[in-house]
């Protein structure tokens with residue numbers, strides 16, 4: 001007996017079919033309609049319903065390319081379950097390369113949203129009702145913000161066994177235990193009972209190939225662990241599990257020279273770089289404030305005193 005059709009928006013997607021949809025969001029001041037592009041792959045055989053989304057922050061585009069590559073590698077004729085892809089969730093932010101929406105709201109603080117709220121709130125509501133409510137697992141793809149590059153990592157509630165299992169399957173170099181934040185997609189989706197992984201990798205407004213590759217391989221491994229696609233996928237990892245992290249801040253204004261690389265193991269007090277004046281005179285050294293792994297670093301040439309410059313995930317159990 002063939003699998004039942006999948007209902008989303010005004011559409012019914014047949015088993016074994018791919019369907020592209022434009023879900024209406026609002027109308028611009030010019031009168032043009034704004035809609036959310038969504039692709040549904042409804043597999044021939046039964047299996048879990050999973051969503052992938054990118055660009056919750058409009059300048060974080062690594063995940064857009066991750067989703068493109070994942071979609072190019074699977075077919076609804078052979079896969080099990082259903083995949084809903086939302087490559088540009090913050091559709092207006094992506095148009096202008098902006099993190100936030102034109103109404104200055106952070107979409108990732110606007111969940112679960114409402115049908116009559118601000119623009120951000122409406123996009124959040126649409127995502128929740130048409131996508132998240134139909135899924136049991138989701139992966140939210142992010143990058144660093146504001147000239148910061150992130151080591152490929154999964155941020156998730158590692159105390160939840162199901163979440164931890166999928167995070168391990170992803171196989172990123174670091175798994176960072178992160179409590180959910182109010183208003184985030186991850187928080188709202190958890191409340192709905194979905195298992196959510198948040199991927200961080202690369203820098204904003206760039207296609208960092210190493211972050212795209214790690215993200216694509218990780219997503220495919222999770223789909224494999226869920227039984228949606230067949231291997232043989234190379235296992236990822238090994239992943240280092242971290243329970244806490246913190247930023248080292250610049251202690252002087254000046255030009256930043258960082259020696260610390262993403263993924264580097266550092267010890268408390270170790271030199272990570274320096275801040276210098278315009279002639280190269282060292283003003284302050286940047287030193288590790290904890291023992292751990294460098295999971296994020298500033299790519300900015302100039303920093304102000306107090307700016308976050310190196311993100312270290314603790315590997316010491318406290």
Ligand SMILES: [Zn+2]
Nearest residue numbers: 057060142143
């Ligand atoms: Zn983000």
